[in-house]
Amino acid sequence: MSLMFPKWMNALPTLGAIASMGGVVTVIAGTWYWATPSFFEVGYQPTQPGTGFNHKIHAGKLGMDCRYCHSNVEKSPEANIPAVSTCYGCHGPNKVSPARSTATDEKTQFIRDAFDADESIEWRRVHKLPDYVRNFPHDVHLSAGVSCLSCHGQIMSMPVVHQAESLSMSFCLDCHRHPEQALVPKDKVTDLRWVAGELEARAAGQGTTNTDELTGMLWNAPPQACGACHQ
Amino acid sequence: MDVTARVGTPSGKGYWRSVDEFSQTGAFREFVEREFPGGASELLDTSRRDFVKLMGASVALAGAATIPGCRRPDHKIMTYSADVPEHVVPGKPLFYATSMPLPGGGAEGLLVETHEGRPTKVEGNPLHPNNRGRCSPHAMAATLTIYDPDRLMYPIYDNPARGRVDATWDDFKTWGREHFAAYEGGGAGLAFLTEPKSSPAWDAAKADLMAKFPNARWVSYMPAGSDAATEGSRLAFGTPMREVFDFAQARVIVSLDRDFTDNEAGAISNARGFGAARRVWKSTDQMCRLYAVEPMHSGVGMLSDHHVRLAPSQIPAFAVAMAKAVLARRGNAALQAAARGRGRTGHCRVRRDPHRHAGQDVHRTARRRSRCRRSPRPLAHRGGRVAAGRGARPRARTQRRGSATPARPCGTPSSRATSPRRVLPGCDHWLATWLPGASRRSSA
Numbered sequence: 001m002s003l004m005f006p007k008w009m010n011a012l013p014t015l016g017a018i019a020s021m022g023g024v025v026t027v028i029a030g031t032w033y034w035a036t037p038s039f040f041e042v043g044y045q046p047t048q049p050g051t052g053f054n055h056k057i058h059a060g061k062l063g064m065d066c067r068y069c070h071s072n073v074e075k076s077p078e079a080n081i082p083a084v085s086t087c088y089g090c091h092g093p094n095k096v097s098p099a100r101s102t103a104t105d106e107k108t109q110f111i112r113d114a115f116d117a118d119e120s121i122e123w124r125r126v127h128k129l130p131d132y133v134r135n136f137p138h139d140v141h142l143s144a145g146v147s148c149l150s151c152h153g154q155i156m157s158m159p160v161v162h163q164a165e166s167l168s169m170s171f172c173l174d175c176h177r178h179p180e181q182a183l184v185p186k187d188k189v190t191d192l193r194w195v196a197g198e199l200e201a202r203a204a205g206q207g208t209t210n211t212d213e214l215t216g217m218l219w220n221a222p223p224q225a226c227g228a229c230h231q
Numbered sequence: 232m233d234v235t236a237r238v239g240t241p242s243g244k245g246y247w248r249s250v251d252e253f254s255q256t257g258a259f260r261e262f263v264e265r266e267f268p269g270g271a272s273e274l275l276d277t278s279r280r281d282f283v284k285l286m287g288a289s290v291a292l293a294g295a296a297t298i299p300g301c302r303r304p305d306h307k308i309m310t311y312s313a314d315v316p317e318h319v320v321p322g323k324p325l326f327y328a329t330s331m332p333l334p335g336g337g338a339e340g341l342l343v344e345t346h347e348g349r350p351t352k353v354e355g356n357p358l359h360p361n362n363r364g365r366c367s368p369h370a371m372a373a374t375l376t377i378y379d380p381d382r383l384m385y386p387i388y389d390n391p392a393r394g395r396v397d398a399t400w401d402d403f404k405t406w407g408r409e410h411f412a413a414y415e416g417g418g419a420g421l422a423f424l425t426e427p428k429s430s431p432a433w434d435a436a437k438a439d440l441m442a443k444f445p446n447a448r449w450v451s452y453m454p455a456g457s458d459a460a461t462e463g464s465r466l467a468f469g470t471p472m473r474e475v476f477d478f479a480q481a482r483v484i485v486s487l488d489r490d491f492t493d494n495e496a497g498a499i500s501n502a503r504g505f506g507a508a509r510r511v512w513k514s515t516d517q518m519c520r521l522y523a524v525e526p527m528h529s530g531v532g533m534l535s536d537h538h539v540r541l542a543p544s545q546i547p548a549f550a551v552a553m554a555k556a557v558l559a560r561r562g563n564a565a566l567q568a569a570a571r572g573r574g575r576t577g578h579c580r581v582r583r584d585p586h587r588h589a590g591q592d593v594h595r596t597a598r599r600r601s602r603c604r605r606s607p608r609p610l611a612h613r614g615g616r617v618a619a620g621r622g623a624r625p626r627a628r629t630q631r632r633g634s635a636t637p638a639r640p641c642g643t644p645s646s647r648a649t650s651p652r653r654v655l656p657g658c659d660h661w662l663a664t665w666l667p668g669a670s671r672r673s674s675a
Contacts, residue, residue, distance in 0.1 A: 075320060076320045076323045078321050078322030080310075080322070082310060083310050083312065083313075084313060085312070085313050085315060088313070115312065118314070119312055120310055120312050122308075122309060123307065124306065128306055
């Protein structure tokens with residue numbers, strides 16, 4: 001009597017178990033790596049209107065402070081994008097322009113066009129927290145001594161801004177649990193080059209600032225309760 | 232489906248819930264037979280096949296919309312342009328103190344929260360003497376009015392041929408120049424029909440118009456106004472007046488079909504006064520007692536300790552009966568005191584309201600209140616003794632739109648002190664005598 005099932009089929013349950021375990025591991029690992037903000041969000045770089053705003057030139061080369069344009073960042077939960085009139089202050093006709101050239105004039109023409117037409121410039125938003133994060137106050141973080149660099153990366157070297165950090169929940173919580181890794185003196189908050197060097201040195205144990213003093217100056221311990229952000 | 236026909240006449244007692252049901256009127260039968268009430272939107276002229284087609288298309292579209300929906304949305308940040316509004320900090324609310332006329336006359340002092348120029352919330356101004364941080368439902372709902380898509384944004388022209396059409400303000404100017412040219416010499420035969428408003432800008436516009444057309448008529452009218460009460464006071468006293476209540480001092484309040492905490496000009500101060508009379512801070516404090524007599528359950532009815540449903544046509548008769556009861560128990564002097572509202576136990580002062588007659592409303596509540604305080608109280612009612620003063624004169628006897636008719640507390644002071652729950656045993660009995668159908672509602 002011939003066998004209904006060949007003998008090699010005895011191995012099928014074992015093989016099946018191994019394969020399904022491998023499948024589960026693959027799905028988990030894949031989700032872990034790909035389905036996360038650090039994969040989806042980091043590097044997001046939308047096309048900005050006109051020729052965009054070159055942070056590398058303005059903030060890096062010319063050394064403009066962040067707060068010249070993002071003027072309300074210290075007094076409002078939102079870091080405002082400047083009005084067209086702020087751009088126009090330098091890029092209006094016959095205004096002081098350090099590297100004035102025909103190429104610069106052409107590149108900045110969209111500012112004067114918008115100003116003359118009294119229209120807005122539709123900047124594209126780069127950093128966006130989910131809607132269920134109801135509370136992220138820029139002013140509070142700045143006054144606590146969190147540098148722009150911690151969340152936005154080295155903006156001074158970005159010709160076009162892209163998202164540098166994942167801004168995921170663990171990204172927030174890591175810092176809220178260990179604020180001493182990120183806090184800098186308040187007068188250095190927007191000095192991104194200094195902050196970059198200091199944080200690097202601090203990671204190597206050679207920081208120049210007293211982190212105990214910085215965390216001791218916090219009004220409150222950084223909140224870790226759900227309701228702090230998901231209001 | 233005719234339910235009644237199929238079920239047949241029920242054996243036993245036939246119960247019915249309304250006169251319409253009892254008499255099986257046409258409107259009632261239609262209401263029973265239709266699935267949805269009249270005016271509800273229904274999918275008419277749709278076959279089952281069409282419905283399935285529509286649903287299929289919707290599902291397919293939703294699926295198609297999901298695929299590009301996976302992309303991160305292109306989020307624009309629209310900045311201000313050449314002119315940046317003063318004081319605006321994006322992300323921070325900006326509060327404006329303002330005022331708003333009330334439909335029943337008067338105005339409210341408000342604090343409006345705005346975000347980047349858009350009003351989002353209306354609250355009472357804490358510094359306003361009348362509002363003191365509170366506001367009426369009308370003010371609360373005012374934000375909805377601002378964003379109401381049906382709000383009139385432009386003039387509407389009643390074209391004889393095409394009916395009502397939307398017009399622009401330029402159209403209105405052109406039409407106005409032609410139309411009002413016929414009334415150049417004084418404006419006889421011209422009438423402006425408006426709703427009553429108390430706004431300085433409105434008054435200025437009115438003054439300009441009336442200077443140009445001195446013989447024109449200016450008519451203010453509101454369908455649900457309190458003109459009847461004002462007219463009643465004019466009949467009684469010779470001048471139009473409006474009541475200003477001080478419920479804080481009242482022990483017994485009888486409301487005859489009047490939603491005094493919700494729906495009238497003095498609602499906020501009325502509610503505050505009522506709350507003060509109601510609140511118990513210590514064991515010797517007494518709660519006021521509220522009797523509501525009204526055809527429907529209003530806000531005051533909900534607050535009341537005793538609620539009686541009465542048809543509007545019977546309320547004048549109730550007022551007369553109540554007056555008779557007071558007369559029988561307390562004598563003429565007490566009735567007069569109550570009618571004048573000058574007693575300590577409750578105030579219903581009637582103030583002269585000259586603006587009302589001119590189609591305007593007084594809204595300077597603070598001034599009105601201070602004037603009230605200065606007014607003499609001809610008849611004071613203290614500790615059960617009645618002291619007659621000067622200038623006593625009777626008030627309107629049976630006012631149709633009833634008012635909070637004050638009464639004095641019954642029962643001796645000692646009994647009131649010992650049983651705070653039944654603060655006014657005499658009044659309970661009195662009301663039970665005169666209102667056999669009174670539904671005693673515990674104010675627990």
